[in-house]
Amino acid sequence: MEIQPILASLRKHKIPAALIVLEIALACAVLCNAVFMIGQRIAELHLPNAIDEAGIVDLNVAGTDPKLAHADIPRDLAALRQIPGVVAATGIDMIPLGHSSSNSNIATSPGGIFQKDSPNVAIYMFTQGGPEALGLSLLKGRLFNDDEYADSKSGNNSYVPGGHAVILTQALAKRLWPTGEALGKQLWIGPQNTYTVIGIVANVLRPNQNGGGLSQFYWSAFFPIGPYPVVTDYVVRTAPQDRERVLHAATAKLEALSPNAVVKAKTFTDIRDAYFANVRSMVWMLVLVCVVMLAVTAFGIVGLTSFWVGQRRRQIGIRRAVGATRGHIMQYFQTENFLLSTVGIVIGMVLAFGINLYLMQHYQLTRMPWYYLPASAIALWVLGQLAVLGPALRAANVPPVVATRSV
Amino acid sequence: MFAYYLDLALRSFKRNRVLTVLMVLALGLGIGASITTLTVLKLLSGDPMPQKSARLFTPELNPFPAAVTLPAEKVWQNFGDLLSYTDAMNLLRAHRGERQAVMSLTGAKIAPKQPNAHPFFSDGVMTTADFFSMFDVPFEYGSGWSAADDDSRARVAVIAATLNDKLFGGRNSVGQTLRVNDHDYRIIGVLKPWAPQPRFYAVSLGGHSYGKGDAVFMPLDSALADKMGPQNTNCWSAEADMDHLQTAPCAFVAFWVELQHASDAAAYRTFLSNYVAQQVALGRFHHHDAAMPDLMGFLGQQQVVPNDAKLQTNLAFGFLLICIVNTVGLLLAKCLRRSREIGVRRALGATRQAVFAQFMVESGMVGVAGGVLGLVFAELGLWAIRQQPAEYAKLAHLDPSMFIATFVIALVASLIAGLLPAWRACVVAPAPQLKSV
Numbered sequence: 001m002e003i004q005p006i007l008a009s010l011r012k013h014k015i016p017a018a019l020i021v022l023e024i025a026l027a028c029a030v031l032c033n034a035v036f037m038i039g040q041r042i043a044e045l046h047l048p049n050a051i052d053e054a055g056i057v058d059l060n061v062a063g064t065d066p067k068l069a070h071a072d073i074p075r076d077l078a079a080l081r082q083i084p085g086v087v088a089a090t091g092i093d094m095i096p097l098g099h100s101s102s103n104s105n106i107a108t109s110p111g112g113i114f115q116k117d118s119p120n121v122a123i124y125m126f127t128q129g130g131p132e133a134l135g136l137s138l139l140k141g142r143l144f145n146d147d148e149y150a151d152s153k154s155g156n157n158s159y160v161p162g163g164h165a166v167i168l169t170q171a172l173a174k175r176l177w178p179t180g181e182a183l184g185k186q187l188w189i190g191p192q193n194t195y196t197v198i199g200i201v202a203n204v205l206r207p208n209q210n211g212g213g214l215s216q217f218y219w220s221a222f223f224p225i226g227p228y229p230v231v232t233d234y235v236v237r238t239a240p241q242d243r244e245r246v247l248h249a250a251t252a253k254l255e256a257l258s259p260n261a262v263v264k265a266k267t268f269t270d271i272r273d274a275y276f277a278n279v280r281s282m283v284w285m286l287v288l289v290c291v292v293m294l295a296v297t298a299f300g301i302v303g304l305t306s307f308w309v310g311q312r313r314r315q316i317g318i319r320r321a322v323g324a325t326r327g328h329i330m331q332y333f334q335t336e337n338f339l340l341s342t343v344g345i346v347i348g349m350v351l352a353f354g355i356n357l358y359l360m361q362h363y364q365l366t367r368m369p370w371y372y373l374p375a376s377a378i379a380l381w382v383l384g385q386l387a388v389l390g391p392a393l394r395a396a397n398v399p400p401v402v403a404t405r406s407v
Numbered sequence: 408m409f410a411y412y413l414d415l416a417l418r419s420f421k422r423n424r425v426l427t428v429l430m431v432l433a434l435g436l437g438i439g440a441s442i443t444t445l446t447v448l449k450l451l452s453g454d455p456m457p458q459k460s461a462r463l464f465t466p467e468l469n470p471f472p473a474a475v476t477l478p479a480e481k482v483w484q485n486f487g488d489l490l491s492y493t494d495a496m497n498l499l500r501a502h503r504g505e506r507q508a509v510m511s512l513t514g515a516k517i518a519p520k521q522p523n524a525h526p527f528f529s530d531g532v533m534t535t536a537d538f539f540s541m542f543d544v545p546f547e548y549g550s551g552w553s554a555a556d557d558d559s560r561a562r563v564a565v566i567a568a569t570l571n572d573k574l575f576g577g578r579n580s581v582g583q584t585l586r587v588n589d590h591d592y593r594i595i596g597v598l599k600p601w602a603p604q605p606r607f608y609a610v611s612l613g614g615h616s617y618g619k620g621d622a623v624f625m626p627l628d629s630a631l632a633d634k635m636g637p638q639n640t641n642c643w644s645a646e647a648d649m650d651h652l653q654t655a656p657c658a659f660v661a662f663w664v665e666l667q668h669a670s671d672a673a674a675y676r677t678f679l680s681n682y683v684a685q686q687v688a689l690g691r692f693h694h695h696d697a698a699m700p701d702l703m704g705f706l707g708q709q710q711v712v713p714n715d716a717k718l719q720t721n722l723a724f725g726f727l728l729i730c731i732v733n734t735v736g737l738l739l740a741k742c743l744r745r746s747r748e749i750g751v752r753r754a755l756g757a758t759r760q761a762v763f764a765q766f767m768v769e770s771g772m773v774g775v776a777g778g779v780l781g782l783v784f785a786e787l788g789l790w791a792i793r794q795q796p797a798e799y800a801k802l803a804h805l806d807p808s809m810f811i812a813t814f815v816i817a818l819v820a821s822l823i824a825g826l827l828p829a830w831r832a833c834v835v836a837p838a839p840q841l842k843s844v
Binding site: 015016019020022023026027029030034037062063065066104111113114116159160189190191192193211255260261262274277278281282285286289292293296297299300303304306307308310311359363364 | 426429432433436437440471472474475476477484485514516518525526527528588589634640642644645646647649713714715717718719722723725726728729730732733735736737739740741743744795796797827831
């Protein structure tokens with residue numbers, strides 16, 4: 001295919017050609033960034049969470065008398081464990097992705113929590129049966145023993161857990177001891193409260209990001225606790241198909257036991273869906289914008305190329321009359337579109353990179369991986385070729401006899 | 408002449424139906440998307456107290472021990488305007504502003520009087536007497552409480568219209584008893600619907616920043632004495648005694664002050680830094696940091712507007728730009744096809760200005776049509792947003808200023824889109840066009 005005649009004719013139609021290039025460049029720039037954001041958010045939606053998400057029911061009990069907690073909690077747990085289908089139950093201070101959270105700075109030295117880089121972590125505290133009820137998956141070390149549950153007073157009315165043992169998530173252990181072994185090491189919350197790491201579990205999400213962003217979302221620590229008022233929720237584990245039945249039975253039982261309390265029951269699946277609802281709707285919005293934007297761009301190309309074809313009917317006729325096949329005419333318009341798309345895509349990639357830099361500065365976005373650029377380049381090439389197909393076919397159907405008319 | 412151009416434009420639209428529909432559709436989509444996101448952004452970044460936001464201030468202090476060397480900006484990013492009870496009360500008692508109040512949020516368990524009715528939780532505010540007058544809170548019945556009620560820990564409460572409707576069917580409930588967290592409070596006031604957006608006074612106190620207002624208001628000391636806990640507590644010592652929060656090294660209240668003039672802020676800042684210096688001398692504080700943003704400054708500092716809303720607005724304007732470029736392209740294609748028609752008109756005596764005007768009228772019409780369609784798309788978009796789970800979603804409605812903005816944006820966008828084609832049209836030389844007819 002000869003490129004020279006195409007370039008010559010484009011030089012004569014600078015403004016329409018420039019408009020197509022501009023449209024493709026803008027579409028490419030927006031598409032790269034939008035698809036990148038969609039990808040990031042989809043990854044967020046699918047963040048793994050090493051608990052039994054499908055089998056957990058959470059029951060939040062509020063408005064009870066804290067002075068009676070030591071008697072109420074064992075009574076409630078015993079009642080919950082009697083419900084048919086319940087595998088395990090525990091009292092806990094908060095639930096992953098439940099928003100309401102208790103967090104503290106922790107450190108690997110007595111005074112360390114006052115240092116700037118001391119990590120802020122989620123402080124999960126559960127009663128006996130906690131690891132089984134949540135479905136924690138132990139990677140190293142062991143779970144809490146009975147002595148450790150008995151040992152943990154609710155830290156003298158402090159938010160700091162009483163006992164002396166802690167289980168960490170893999171991500172948090174790695175953050176605290178990046179190179180060494182975490183098992184058996186000491187942790188501090190303030191100079192007086194020290195804990196031994198007895199186990200490492202697979203990553204469990206925090207109740208919320210607590211300002212730390214996605215990179216700190218797995219910084220969770222688990223502490224054993226007795227029946228103290230910090231326990232606000234019961235976690236009940238069952239088979240996924242029994243979930244709804246257990247949820248209703250457990251709610252009824254707790255309401256009967258504490259008529260003064262307000263009981264709110266949710267399956268963990270619902271908690272997770274509610275937490276990520278905004279992210280999900282943002283994904284849909286971005287997808288919608290991308291689709292409509294590509295459609296608008298395609299229609300723009302169709303419109304401009306159609307006009308182009310209409311204007312050159314006579315030239316096309318002459319070319320056909322002197323021997324050009326339909327294929328040649330098709331190829332001409334397709335090559336022309338390819339050239340324009342390529343220029344547009346090159347400008348668009350630079351623009352996309354610039355927009356990404358701007359977003360990184362203002363919205364804490366990360367750098368866009370390079371492969372988004374060629375991916376959206378291919379998408380726009382394909383889009384351009386599809387858009388030009390209709391007008392090109394119409395051009396190819398111009399009969400040679402047009403050349404002889406009205407000259 | 409204008410009527411003639413309108414007629415010409417209509418004829419030209421009829422000749423190229425598909426092209427016209429495409430142009431109007433593209434412009435309408437772009438405008439619809441921009442207006443939808445702009446409405447949401449305006450809603451989120453609005454001024455909740457336009458009549459006095461420049462005179463409302465909230466002090467921020469740095470209570471951390473000497474060992475913590477975080478820069479003050481970092482502290483305030485996390486703490487916002489959370490203060491310890493001691494500091495807030497000291498500022499309240501100093502009484503240096505026109506009005507001032509201390510506030511904190513609590514989950515208020517309300518037990519309805521009806522037998523067999525389940526108790527339920529609603530948003531409670533524990534605050535001091537000036538809260539209502541300082542924030543211009545409108546009353547339907549009764550009034551707020553006095554500073555004397557604060558001091559005597561009176562069990563009195565002000566309830567919101569929503570709660571009054573739910574419990575008392577909207578009747579005047581002043582004098583009735585409200586069972587809050589297992590204690591009896593006497594209702595002394597019922598509010599008219601009141602829900603500032605954003606809920607600026609609660610930004611650091613926990614809970615939502617937008618959405619429905621709070622349901623029950625109680626004197627701070629009365630509620631704390633009845634063991635109602637704050638929603639958000641930040642402590643800076645592992646030895647904090649959570650049973651005696653008022654004296655614990657913890658922050659859980661905010662303090663707002665109304666000054667008579669915005670220019671009094673300098674005097675109040677001096678007072679505040681003197682207070683901090685005094686506390687440092689006493690050994691209570693270890694850092695001299697103090698700030699006192701006004702209402703809008705505070706909302707900006709706390710980045711109340713979600714990043715996603717800003718991103719969506721940027722994206723929508725990018726989209727609008729693409730739609731405008733697209734419309735320019737299509738308008739250009741349309742008018743270049745009509746070179747002959749223009750040639751004839753010019754040869755028959757039409758001036759360049761006349762041809763230019765004709766094409767601007769044509770693109771203006773595309774703009775108006777695009778604006779109308781954009782309005783439809785915006786209503787559709789806002790309806791879709793109201794179905795979303797975000798806490799501000801229910802508040803997204805098109806307001807009159809946005810309605811006008813739609814048409815202005817549409818007209819400006821289409822006139823810009825029309826400029827290039829109109830210019831191209833009017834420079835067409837009549838002779839060569841006529842030759843080939």
